[in-house]
Amino acid sequence: MSSVSAVVEDLVAANRILAGLGVLDGFGQVSVRHPDYADRFLLARSLAPELVTREDIMTFDMASAPQDGDTRTPYLERFIHGGIFVRRPDVTCVVHSHAATVVPFAASSVPLKPIYHMSSFLRTGAPVFEIREKFGMTDLLIRNNAHGAALAEKLGDNSTVLMRGHGYCTVGGSIPEAVFRAYYAQVNADLQQRAIALGGHVTYLEDEEARLYDETNRSVIGRPWGLWKAKFA
Amino acid sequence: MSSVSAVVEDLVAANRILAGLGVLDGFGQVSVRHPDYADRFLLARSLAPELVTREDIMTFDMASAPQDGDTRTPYLERFIHGGIFVRRPDVTCVVHSHAATVVPFAASSVPLKPIYHMSSFLRTGAPVFEIREKFGMTDLLIRNNAHGAALAEKLGDNSTVLMRGHGYCTVGGSIPEAVFRAYYAQVNADLQQRAIALGGHVTYLEDEEARLYDETNRSVIGRPWGLWKAKFA
Amino acid sequence: MSSVSAVVEDLVAANRILAGLGVLDGFGQVSVRHPDYADRFLLARSLAPELVTREDIMTFDMASAPQDGDTRTPYLERFIHGGIFVRRPDVTCVVHSHAATVVPFAASSVPLKPIYHMSSFLRTGAPVFEIREKFGMTDLLIRNNAHGAALAEKLGDNSTVLMRGHGYCTVGGSIPEAVFRAYYAQVNADLQQRAIALGGHVTYLEDEEARLYDETNRSVIGRPWGLWKAKFA
Amino acid sequence: MSSVSAVVEDLVAANRILAGLGVLDGFGQVSVRHPDYADRFLLARSLAPELVTREDIMTFDMASAPQDGDTRTPYLERFIHGGIFVRRPDVTCVVHSHAATVVPFAASSVPLKPIYHMSSFLRTGAPVFEIREKFGMTDLLIRNNAHGAALAEKLGDNSTVLMRGHGYCTVGGSIPEAVFRAYYAQVNADLQQRAIALGGHVTYLEDEEARLYDETNRSVIGRPWGLWKAKFA
Numbered sequence: 001m002s003s004v005s006a007v008v009e010d011l012v013a014a015n016r017i018l019a020g021l022g023v024l025d026g027f028g029q030v031s032v033r034h035p036d037y038a039d040r041f042l043l044a045r046s047l048a049p050e051l052v053t054r055e056d057i058m059t060f061d062m063a064s065a066p067q068d069g070d071t072r073t074p075y076l077e078r079f080i081h082g083g084i085f086v087r088r089p090d091v092t093c094v095v096h097s098h099a100a101t102v103v104p105f106a107a108s109s110v111p112l113k114p115i116y117h118m119s120s121f122l123r124t125g126a127p128v129f130e131i132r133e134k135f136g137m138t139d140l141l142i143r144n145n146a147h148g149a150a151l152a153e154k155l156g157d158n159s160t161v162l163m164r165g166h167g168y169c170t171v172g173g174s175i176p177e178a179v180f181r182a183y184y185a186q187v188n189a190d191l192q193q194r195a196i197a198l199g200g201h202v203t204y205l206e207d208e209e210a211r212l213y214d215e216t217n218r219s220v221i222g223r224p225w226g227l228w229k230a231k232f233a
Numbered sequence: 234m235s236s237v238s239a240v241v242e243d244l245v246a247a248n249r250i251l252a253g254l255g256v257l258d259g260f261g262q263v264s265v266r267h268p269d270y271a272d273r274f275l276l277a278r279s280l281a282p283e284l285v286t287r288e289d290i291m292t293f294d295m296a297s298a299p300q301d302g303d304t305r306t307p308y309l310e311r312f313i314h315g316g317i318f319v320r321r322p323d324v325t326c327v328v329h330s331h332a333a334t335v336v337p338f339a340a341s342s343v344p345l346k347p348i349y350h351m352s353s354f355l356r357t358g359a360p361v362f363e364i365r366e367k368f369g370m371t372d373l374l375i376r377n378n379a380h381g382a383a384l385a386e387k388l389g390d391n392s393t394v395l396m397r398g399h400g401y402c403t404v405g406g407s408i409p410e411a412v413f414r415a416y417y418a419q420v421n422a423d424l425q426q427r428a429i430a431l432g433g434h435v436t437y438l439e440d441e442e443a444r445l446y447d448e449t450n451r452s453v454i455g456r457p458w459g460l461w462k463a464k465f466a
Numbered sequence: 467m468s469s470v471s472a473v474v475e476d477l478v479a480a481n482r483i484l485a486g487l488g489v490l491d492g493f494g495q496v497s498v499r500h501p502d503y504a505d506r507f508l509l510a511r512s513l514a515p516e517l518v519t520r521e522d523i524m525t526f527d528m529a530s531a532p533q534d535g536d537t538r539t540p541y542l543e544r545f546i547h548g549g550i551f552v553r554r555p556d557v558t559c560v561v562h563s564h565a566a567t568v569v570p571f572a573a574s575s576v577p578l579k580p581i582y583h584m585s586s587f588l589r590t591g592a593p594v595f596e597i598r599e600k601f602g603m604t605d606l607l608i609r610n611n612a613h614g615a616a617l618a619e620k621l622g623d624n625s626t627v628l629m630r631g632h633g634y635c636t637v638g639g640s641i642p643e644a645v646f647r648a649y650y651a652q653v654n655a656d657l658q659q660r661a662i663a664l665g666g667h668v669t670y671l672e673d674e675e676a677r678l679y680d681e682t683n684r685s686v687i688g689r690p691w692g693l694w695k696a697k698f699a
Numbered sequence: 700m701s702s703v704s705a706v707v708e709d710l711v712a713a714n715r716i717l718a719g720l721g722v723l724d725g726f727g728q729v730s731v732r733h734p735d736y737a738d739r740f741l742l743a744r745s746l747a748p749e750l751v752t753r754e755d756i757m758t759f760d761m762a763s764a765p766q767d768g769d770t771r772t773p774y775l776e777r778f779i780h781g782g783i784f785v786r787r788p789d790v791t792c793v794v795h796s797h798a799a800t801v802v803p804f805a806a807s808s809v810p811l812k813p814i815y816h817m818s819s820f821l822r823t824g825a826p827v828f829e830i831r832e833k834f835g836m837t838d839l840l841i842r843n844n845a846h847g848a849a850l851a852e853k854l855g856d857n858s859t860v861l862m863r864g865h866g867y868c869t870v871g872g873s874i875p876e877a878v879f880r881a882y883y884a885q886v887n888a889d890l891q892q893r894a895i896a897l898g899g900h901v902t903y904l905e906d907e908e909a910r911l912y913d914e915t916n917r918s919v920i921g922r923p924w925g926l927w928k929a930k931f932a
Contacts (some may be wrong), residue, residue: 026457027351046453048460074451098351101425107348109433115806116724116864117839118797139349139445140438165349165438191802197430197896200808205864206831206837212838220745220775224725227747259690260584279686281693309686331584336657340581342666372584372678373671398582398671430663492923493817512919514926564817569890573814575899598905605911606816606904618735631815633906663896
């Protein structure tokens with residue numbers, strides 16, 4: 001199997017896994033940088049992630065324009081993906097989600113912080129992108145390259161960016177890493193909310209603890225990925 | 234397939250989708266205006282939505298009286314549907330639900346407000362219908378045309394009306410739109426509750442943001458609808 | 467089918483329905499008064515409700531003693547059922563559950579109250595049985611006729627009694643009614659909790675509203691019961 | 700079937716049951732002391748619990764070193780199991796989990812306490828292991844025998860130990876007992892959280908009540924275990 005074919009297989013799996021885990025519903029997307037061309041990325045045509053197959057994958061350039069004369073309808077928010085791939089050469093995969101537990105943190109002044117090792121990737125923070133700051137009143141979608149660049153700037157060198165009134169994105173150096181982060185951002189939001197509701201003092205991870213676990217995680221991330229592929233892909 | 238036949242098919246799908254999404258359980262209903270006669274609407278006989286088939290669909294007039302000599306048992310609350318169809322010529326579909334996350338807002342002085350773009354349809358507010366105001370002590374059901382008219386008056390030009398001690402209704406210009414709103418009203422209630430529980434400042438959508446997204450939503454609403462039909466109908 | 471055979475069929479269905487709805491897990495029971503002998507009741511042998519079949523049903527007298535020389539292991543808490551059947555001749559069916567959302571109310575000074583029409587049966591209150599009052603330190607189970615009588619006394623003429631540190635019971639004039647109440651007590655507890663957490667003023671049902679709906683409910687209770695039988699039994 | 704074969708069968712069942720109940724996801728483990736050699740224990744190779752079969756079970760000594768020249772990749776956290784088996788000769792089974800409702804208590808100053816009889820095993824407390832105290836900044840994992848011994852020391856004679864920023868462990872005198880405790884620790888955390896959120900006074904179990912139920916539980920624990928095996932194993 002060629003490298004592209006294997007990547008497309010994992011991208012399709014990621015779509016189904018994220019739907020199966022409840023991270024994506026009828027909305028949201030997952031993209032991957034092209035394995036042969038760093039200035040191209042792969043993303044499904046506008047379709048519910050649970051229904052995506054190999055045949056639905058399109059190729060885009062860094063301006064999020066469809067390639068190869070592909071005239072199928074792309075996602076309105078493909079500019080999220082192009083914007084991040086341009087600014088972050090280290091990123092291989094981008095997930096955009098509206099998952100229920102994270103949206104409240106995107107609307108709240110309370111920051112999302114790592115409450116256990118699984119969400120160590122949140123250690124540098126999950127900044128909130130406020131689209132009003134640069135663009136005033138919008139429909140909240142990332143609809144063009146200016147929006148995408150502003151979102152990517154807010155993401156900075158972090159793994160996660162929250163989007164006020166909208167959702168969030170996670171990025172990773174591989175498809176499993178970005179999917180893992182999208183899922184555990186959702187879990188962490190639920191756990192953090194529960195911890196706050198207990199009314200006592202909450203201890204979050206120290207940066208050094210989270211940094212150390214992030215390294216460890218590279219050696220074990222294949223385990224949940226293998227389980228998720230077996231269950232959902 | 235004739236227009237009526239296609240509408241009945243979508244109405245049956247809406248029943249099963251709303252049950253599959255947990256918006257309806259053994260109670261609640263979804264109706265659609267007759268495609269050929271604006272003064273008629275279609276609604277199942279008194280039956281759990283999950284079990285509804287084509288054969289269960291009845292026709293009603295604007296007074297919510299069964300037509301064509303149909304003697305099957307209708308829903309007690311068919312007057313919800315007639316009341317709204319009379320007052321709102323722009324409405325094609327009405328959903329009435331007791332969904333768990335919304336009922337608390339119907340009982341609380343805290344208003345339901347849009348926390349993300351998916352619930353932009355809440356931008357003009359979700360007024361609370363207090364049946365005691367006009368009718369004193371009742372069993373809380375919308376049992377006659379006076380009840381239905383009062384509920385429709387409280388709904389006004391909004392997309393959603395909460396019913397104290399009871400549930401809520403959403404309306405739409407199409408079956409997918411009303412179903413979408415019934416589902417995302419439920420999601421928004423959960424998200425808003427979670428945001429409030431965090432204890433910080435919560436930013437809701439500005440009216441203009443919600444208005445802009447509402448327009449956008451018309452072009453993408455087929456995506457979740459297609460997914461839901463594939464999964465539940 | 468003889469009357470007993472039909473009742474046993476519904477009792478088996480009730481076991482499976484309550485498990486399917488998440489009201490019962492490996493623990494809890496549902497019983498029914500014998501249709502021919504008012505001083506006998508039917509209850510499964512000690513078995514997880516989800517696994518109960520016709521062959522598992524035993525007969526007990528009002529002292530909760532197994533009849534007909536049946537030597538199979540009965541539930542430790544059969545005295546809940548005998549105690550209530552003795553004191554409440556109007557009761558046909560008793561459900562005992564540890565369902566998650568209700569247990570917190572059994573441990574809290576905050577009373578369970580009806581937040582919507584579906585839980586109108588809570589209108590006269592859901593008193594909390596504190597086993598310590600009469601029996602001091604126990605394992606919290608209703609293990610003998612004295613415990614059963616005390617629990618039934620606390621239940622009084624209500625439909626629901628909470629048991630501190632343990633769970634709750636609902637009763638009904640029929641199997642569907644007691645099952646309906648067991649399920650909607652659980653839903654109401656969740657809704658009431660959510661309404662309290664919003665932090666505003668909460669409006670509960672007036673006694674007269676709840677009384678009126680309770681009457682209505684008799685004509686529609688067959689609808690969820692039919693759905694539940696189709697799905698779970 | 701030899702004793703070892705039966706124990707392995709139950710250990711595989713425990714893996715699948717804990718996954719089915721949502722106590723374990725792609726992470727966490729369950730181990731059992733070897734039935735013939737008190738200084739050996741059985742634990743799967745590094746694999747998602749839901750996928751574990753008989754062939755995946757490895758044998759370890761009390762230093763958590765693989766036996767019989769087995770070169771398959773073991774769990775990084777096998778030292779949790781060795782550490783506890785060394786210190787607690789009464790323990791036959793150890794479960795380690797990151798289950799969602801318990802992690803908040805591991806991060807909070809609010810202690811986990813038994814709110815109903817099912818969680819009587821919490822009566823002596825669920826101390827929180829703070830790995831920083833002895834080891835400073837780590838990746839939070841129990842990676843060596845010093846970590847394992849410190850965790851076991853914090854567990855003491857209790858049935859449950861929480862791990863700050865990480866998860867928890869439960870132990871039992873049998874596989875069903877440790878599994879039961881892992882599951883009901885998770886349920887209790889949810890119930891206790893809900894009770895606290897109601898804002899009233901919360902009554903927890905007295906030590907004597909919990910001690911008495913713990914004895915009772917030995918006679919009924921086969922019931923949920925049988926159900927879980929039928930559903931998930």
